[in-house]
Amino acid sequence: MSDRAEGAVRPLANTAASRRPVGLLLVALPVFLVIWLVIWPAISAITRTLWRIDGNGHAGFDLSSYAFFFSDRYSLDNLAVTLWTTLVCAVLLLAICLPIALYLRFARGRLPAYVQALAILPMFVPSIILAFAFIRVLGPNGVVDILLNAVGLPKIRTPYLTPWGPVIGLVWDNIPLTVLILLSGLGSVANQSIEAARDVGANALRVFWHIILPRISNSILVALSFSVLGIFSSFTLPYLLGPASPEMLGPFMQRTLRDLQDPVGAMTQAVIAFGFCIIFGLFYVRSVARNRGA
């Protein structure tokens, strides 16, 4: 690792002796943007959906948009498919990325370098190109169908435009960061502790369960939080690969806002998404902040 990379984990250097407000001035613009375009929209979405003007022009506390969401069959179906997709993706991601990360941590030789390059490659593929590739491979008459046909097998039931479409796309898209986060956590597992456990006769499974897992549980939670935050409100892949109905919250919010021109409805959906993700969001932010050394 370069010295620059190490600089990234060093806590903020308290070097300049001067205590001048010029620093405050220099950071004012980006901080203003964060307040105006991150914090204020979030607060405004909550207040504007809870504190509304009724038919008589009176402003007041009003839960009706939430009541509508939670009594509307279509909204609930969309919420259900979103939760299902997020859960399935999280489980699949862990099942796929944990073995890859363990392999990269403990294997030696040239093969791991190639495996790592492969596992990180999706990070450099924009989801729009991924969606296109997905359709050409797994879509109707795609390459998989062509190959199955060539060996005399029936076509697959294509996952394109089914709930499995977004699942496959989102898992593909999230593999690199999940692997990198898990790998970074595995860096804290010392070789000696594993060798010691093996010397007293522990098998691979016991080593994993008793030595490795406790040390990387935090990294696993961070990786899960990160992917949950991304997947729960993903838009591009569900919009292009998923079914039109039920749709995930991302496309649903977009349609409610732009096609149905119903900002209150869209904000209600956004606030509900915030609510479902708040624990993951706070946990994720706390972990990143701690890593940067507050």
Added chain:
Amino acid sequence: MTIFAPLRPRIDGFGIVLTVVLTLAIVAPLLVVGVWAFTDVWRYPNIIPQQFGLRFWGQTLGRSDVWNALMLSLQLSTVVTLLSALICLPAAYAFARMKFPGRDLLFFSFLAGHAFPKFGLLVAIAAIFLQLDLIGTFWGVVLIQLVGTLMFMIWIPVSAFQAVDRRMEEAARDVGASPLRVFWSITLPQAGPTIAAALMLSFVGTFYETEGAWLIGAPAIRTMPVLMISFINNQMVIQYGAVLSVLLWVPSFIALIFARRVIGGGAFARGFGG
């Protein structure tokens, strides 16, 4: 499982399985797109295209909507990256080198955007832009993409400024160099490559940003990814999408590999909380 016995050399069976599976799952789909881009005719059920050729490159590049989208995307990415550098780099320098009240709190405020599911936040911003008449405008899209670049355009340069050798700066000051001269001749050359990488990440990330552009910009602002969405949705000639994918992906791939090398994999993962 061989993976917990690093010291005993043996056939890396698990590694070979992983390599094959990952190659099939990750490289193969991209290769298919590449093949489609250089195909004139490929009808089901032929395993390989009936006819290779460059016919669709000419057709794709001859479309005015492609050129308009490309120009718009380049403009947007340039404006967003420059604005982001203009407001973020001085801030990064201040965070790295100066003391001021509330510095740590403000530094971590850039994490706020990551506490929310991203598209939900975009919808909340769009609801505000609706009142400000920024929907469907160039500057609306600039603003929303600018917010997306803030965190790493501050955090990565902060690391870069902190990694600069302070003793060299002090030595230069001791022999009479002005602060500006020190910054120009000592600080900037050392922090430069990392900052360049952050700028490149910002440019490429903005170029491919899809969700904000689609939600805020549509229908007037058609960036390259937004154009790709309509190519995919409207099931137009398959090769158009393939040609665009190859054309747009290759340069960004080179740029991103370079950026990652400069920033370093470990720090990169930690930046995401690993």
